[in-house]
Amino acid sequence: xxxxxxxxxxxxxxxxxxxxxxxxxxxxxxxxxxxxxxxxxxxxxxxxxxxxxxxxxxxxxxxxxxxxxxxxxxxxxxxxxxxxxxxxxxxxxxxxxxxxxxxxxxxxxxxxxxxxxxxxxxxxxxxxxxxxxxxxxxxxxxxxxxxxxxxxxxxxxxxxxxxxxxxxxxxxxxxxxxxxxxxxxxxxxxxxxxxxxxxxxxxxxxxxxxxxxxxxxxxxxxxxxxxxxxxxxxxxxxxxxxxxxxxxxxxxxxxxxxxxxxxxxxxxxxxxx
Amino acid sequence: xxxxxxxxxxxxxxxxxxxxxxxxxxxxxxxxxxxxxxxxxxxxxxxxxxxxxxxxxxxxxxxxxxxxxxxxxxxxxxxxxxxxxxxxxxxxxxxxxxxxxxxxxxxxxxxxxxxxxxxxxxxxxxxxxxxxxxxxxxxxxxxxxxxxxxxxxxxxxxxxxxxxxxxxxxxxxxxxxxxxxxxxxxxxxxxxxxxxxxxxxxxxxxxxxxxxxxxxxxxxxxxxxxxxxxxxxxxxxxxxxxxxxxxxxxxxxxxxxxxxxxxxxxxxxxxxx
Numbered sequence: 229x230x231x232x233x234x235x236x237x238x239x240x241x242x243x244x245x246x247x248x249x250x251x252x253x254x255x256x257x258x259x260x261x262x263x264x265x266x267x268x269x270x271x272x273x274x275x276x277x278x279x280x281x282x283x284x285x286x287x288x289x290x291x292x293x294x295x296x297x298x299x300x301x302x303x304x305x306x307x308x309x310x311x312x313x314x315x316x317x318x319x320x321x322x323x324x325x326x327x328x329x330x331x332x333x334x335x336x337x338x339x340x341x342x343x344x345x346x347x348x349x350x351x352x353x354x355x356x357x358x359x360x361x362x363x364x365x366x367x368x369x370x371x372x373x374x375x376x377x378x379x380x381x382x383x384x385x386x387x388x389x390x391x392x393x394x395x396x397x398x399x400x401x402x403x404x405x406x407x408x409x410x411x412x413x414x415x416x417x418x419x420x421x422x423x424x425x426x427x428x429x430x431x432x433x434x435x436x437x438x439x440x441x442x443x444x445x446x447x448x449x450x451x452x453x454x455x456x457x458x459x460x461x462x463x464x465x466x467x468x469x470x471x472x473x474x475x476x477x478x479x480x481x482x483x484x485x486x487x488x489x490x491x492x493x494x495x496x497x498x499x500x501x
Numbered sequence: 502x503x504x505x506x507x508x509x510x511x512x513x514x515x516x517x518x519x520x521x522x523x524x525x526x527x528x529x530x531x532x533x534x535x536x537x538x539x540x541x542x543x544x545x546x547x548x549x550x551x552x553x554x555x556x557x558x559x560x561x562x563x564x565x566x567x568x569x570x571x572x573x574x575x576x577x578x579x580x581x582x583x584x585x586x587x588x589x590x591x592x593x594x595x596x597x598x599x600x601x602x603x604x605x606x607x608x609x610x611x612x613x614x615x616x617x618x619x620x621x622x623x624x625x626x627x628x629x630x631x632x633x634x635x636x637x638x639x640x641x642x643x644x645x646x647x648x649x650x651x652x653x654x655x656x657x658x659x660x661x662x663x664x665x666x667x668x669x670x671x672x673x674x675x676x677x678x679x680x681x682x683x684x685x686x687x688x689x690x691x692x693x694x695x696x697x698x699x700x701x702x703x704x705x706x707x708x709x710x711x712x713x714x715x716x717x718x719x720x721x722x723x724x725x726x727x728x729x730x731x732x733x734x735x736x737x738x739x740x741x742x743x744x745x746x747x748x749x750x751x752x753x754x755x756x757x758x759x760x761x762x763x764x765x766x767x768x769x770x771x772x773x774x
Binding site for chain 2: 364370476485
C-alpha cells in the first residue's frame with residue numbers, strides 16, 4: 229500500500245518543528261504527546277498500542293527495510309507519512325532514528341485503572357532522575373511480567389527521548405502511570421492489599437527471604453541517595469539485594485532486575501513458563 | 502600529613518599531557534597504565550590494590566573532603582601529588598573528576614592465575630563493545646561474588662575511562678583478565694572442570710532450572726547480536742533468562758545480573774550471607 233500523502237521533504241517546515249519540539253518536556257505536557265524514535269520503539273507502538281499513535285513518519289528506505297512495521301500500521305489503519313531522511317533527522321532527538329518515528333499520545337492510565345486489574349506486582353519509581361536507569365527499569369518490569377510501573381511526580385519524565393529509547397518499546401507493553409505523589413500512592417497500594425516493599429541497600433530482609441507470592445509493590449529510589457526516610461517508613465518492609473563480593477552496591481537497574489526477577493520467579497514457580 | 506611535593510598548577514605541562522593521553526587505548530597499551538577518575542574508583546584502588554597505584558593526584562579541596570582516601574593512601578605509603586582543579590580537569594576524561602585521580606598499572610593476572618584459585622564461578626565477556634555494559638557487568642560480577650571476569654580480545658578495553666567509571670571501583674576488587682582468545686579460553690575452562698554456560702536468548706534451558714552449585718562460567722555476548730554460533734557450540738549448555746511479559750529481551754547488563762545472582766544464590770544457599 230502506497231503512503232497516503234506526498235513525501236514531506238522540507239526539514240524547516242512547521243510540522244517538522246512541531247515534532248522536534250516534543251523533545252522539550254514543556255511541549256509534551258502542553259500537547260499530551262511524545263515521539264517514539266527508531267524501529268524498535270515504533271514497532272512496539274504500532275503493534276501493541278496503535279490507539280496511541282497519532283502520526284507515523286517513515287522514509288522510503290525504511291518502508292523497504294521494515295515491512296513488518298508498515299503492514300502492522302496498515303492493519304491498524306494508521307495514517308503513514310513518507311518523509312525524506314533529512315526531515316526525519318530534523319524531527320528526532322537521536323542522531324540515528326533509522327528511518328521511522330511516531331508521534332504518540334501520552335497514555336492516560338491512572339492508579340485506579342491499574343488497581344482495578346488486580347495486579348500481582350507493580351514497580352514504583354520515586355525520584356529516579358537518570359533517563360537510562362528509568363527506561364531500563366521499565367524494560368525490566370516488562371520482561372519480568374510486572375503489571376504496571378508507577379512513577380512519582382519527582383522523577384524523570386518517562387516520555388523524554390532518552391527514556392523512551394532505553395525502554396526498548398516496553399513503554400507500549402504495560403501501563404506506566406506518571407506524576408503520582410509517592411506517599412499517597414504507597415498508602416493507596418496498601419489499602420488495595422499490596423505488600424509494599426522498599427528496595428534499599430540498608431534493608432534488613434534479603435530479597436531471597438521475602439515471600440513474594442502475594443500481591444506486592446517494589447519501591448525503587450534515586451540512583452545516588454536511595455529512598456527518603458519518610459518513604460521507607462511508609463513501606464511494609466525494607467529489602468536489600470545481598471552483596472557477596474566487595475562491591476559497595478548495585479546500580480538501580482541491576483538491583484531492580486534482581487528484585488523483579490525474584491517476584492517473577494516466585495509468582496511463576498510451577499507455572500508453564 | 503602534607504602532600505609530598507609542591508602543588509602542580511600548570512595544566513599544559515608534559516606530565517598533565519602524559520596523564521591525559523591515557524584516555525587513548527594505544528597509549529594505555531604502550532605504557533601498561535590507565536587512569537582511575539573520581540573518588541569512588543580511586544578509593545577502591547587505594548584500599549584494595551595500592552600495588553597498582555603509580556601516581557595519586559588530589560586537589561586541596563578533595564584532601565579535606567575525602568580524608569578516607571588520603572589516610573588509606575598514606576597508610577599504603579603512596580606518593581600523593583597535590584594538584585590545582587585546572588590540572589586535574591586537564592588530566593581527566595570525565596568533566597567532573599571531583600578532585601581525585603590515580604594513574605594505575607594494568608593488572609597482569611592471567612587465566613592460569615585465576616584457575617589456580619579454584620574458582621567457583623567466573624564471567625566471560627565476548628565481543629562486548631558498549632563501555633557502560635562492560636563496566637556494569639564487571640560491577641555485577643563483583644557484587645554477586647564471582648571469582649574473575651575474563652574478557653575476550655574482541656571486546657571493549659576495560660581500562661577505557663567510561664568502562665572504569667561504570668565498574669564503580671569493582672575493577673580493583675576481582676581479577677579482570679583481558680585479551681583472551683574466546684574459543685581456547687572456553688576449552689581451557691572446561692578442561693579445568695568448569696561447566697561453560699552460554700547466556701543467550703535462544704537457549705532452551707532456563708536459568709532457574711540449571712544446576713549452578715558446581716564450578717561454572719557464564720559466557721556473555723555482544724549487546725546487539727548475542728553469541729556467535731561457534732561460541733555457542735563451544736559451551737556445555739545454552740541458557741536463557743525467561744521473559745514473562747512482552748519485552749523482546751533484557752539488555753546485556755540485566756541478563757547478566759539475573760544469571761550471576763542465580764549463581765550467587767545457588768552457591769550461597771544456607772551459607773551465612
